[in-house]
Amino acid sequence: MDTGKPERPGLRERKKQETRAALSWAAIRLVVERGLDAVRVEDIAAEVGVSPRTFNNYFSSKGEAIAARHLDRARRIAEELRARPESEPLWEAILNAVQTQFSPADMPADMSGGAAGGTRVDASGDMSGGAGDEVTGGRRAPDRRWIAGVQLMISEPSLQGEMFKANAAAEAELAAAIAERTGTDAVRDLYPRLVSGAVGAAVGLVMERWLRADPPVPFGPILRDALGQLAAGLPVPGRGETAGPRA
Template sequence: MTGEVGLRERKKAATRAALSAAANRLAVELGVEHVTVEAIAAAADVSPRTFHNYFSSREEAIVASIIDWSERLIDELELRPADEPVWDSLQHVYLGTLDDSPAARDRMIAQIDMVMANPTVIASQLAAFDAMRRRFAAAIAARTGTDAGRDLYPHLIAGAAAQAVKTSMELWAHGLTDRPLREMVAEGFEQFRAGLPQPGRQPG
């Protein structure tokens, strides 16, 4: 029975991923306004009814990869040594998922341009990032003995880590730097750990 449940869950995850990938590809190729649920379902080789079993809208499908990415990161975070400093753990799991190849850069540019051209997708993306932050805060609270329902600490750490990654991705994708993405993210984490000292000044 356990094996059957596991297989069923893997099939569901694969269908969800296929729908999200199809939604993203069509949105980039055609523009969000020209993408329909029927087209997404057809590209993923499922029915529109199956689409609605997973997502309530095309926008939700487009940004679903953010939620799925956060779940993978949290799974990795929970496997890190319990006595490892939380910033070390977060840096390890984030850097382990980043692709800074030229092809990845091109995909990220197309993705950012597609999102920024559509206000409804921007709203869905912001909601997805907020859900990601809350998931990370809960995981960080469990590692640090804090309470995500009461304490600032896990939320601030989760938000800072996500912002370091997001900002690095945006600068890297838009060609404002030729530094590797992983190097930028690692520096962002290091600056947060140091308390964001002003450049050119020694911490007092």
């Protein structure tokens, strides 16, 4: 009987997904800690306990391995959006779907520490959380060393090319889920691609603001504010007001 829910992958497929995710995590962590040029494919493979040949079965380069987190997160957001109740308004469903993939609760136990002072990436791949985070006002602010490493990593031209490709694929994944939910066509209709592009742009802007914030601020509140403004139709701020936290 068709329940309308995606089938759970088999054990073999789950193992492959876990290996892919572990390699991507290792690539991100090592590159943030050491720099892109100082990390070899062999280092990433050794971190996960597999051979370089196994790495090459999943990724063609270090940049592709790093960008894979962004694409995988987009796929999970699309899956979560499809699983949201049909009675839930679209923008509310999108907000909830996106937030589930940036939740600190999604942190895998084996990623809770690292060589660079125990910093870490959150399980959505947004690199916004760390075991060495500072606690400010009851909320965690990211470790400055981790932020500096992320800034250096994403400035690499070779990685930017991979992220551009991942962004395009990510928008297509989300647009397909939006089209299904709204009864539109992701190819012929503007609406699903407009919404998907707006959400992708918002998440990218939030990441940029988070990286530049001084002093460091938690990622979650900025994300919720940005998506909330989109859901409200981007109302024009009144004079003297700010549209969300400033970097």
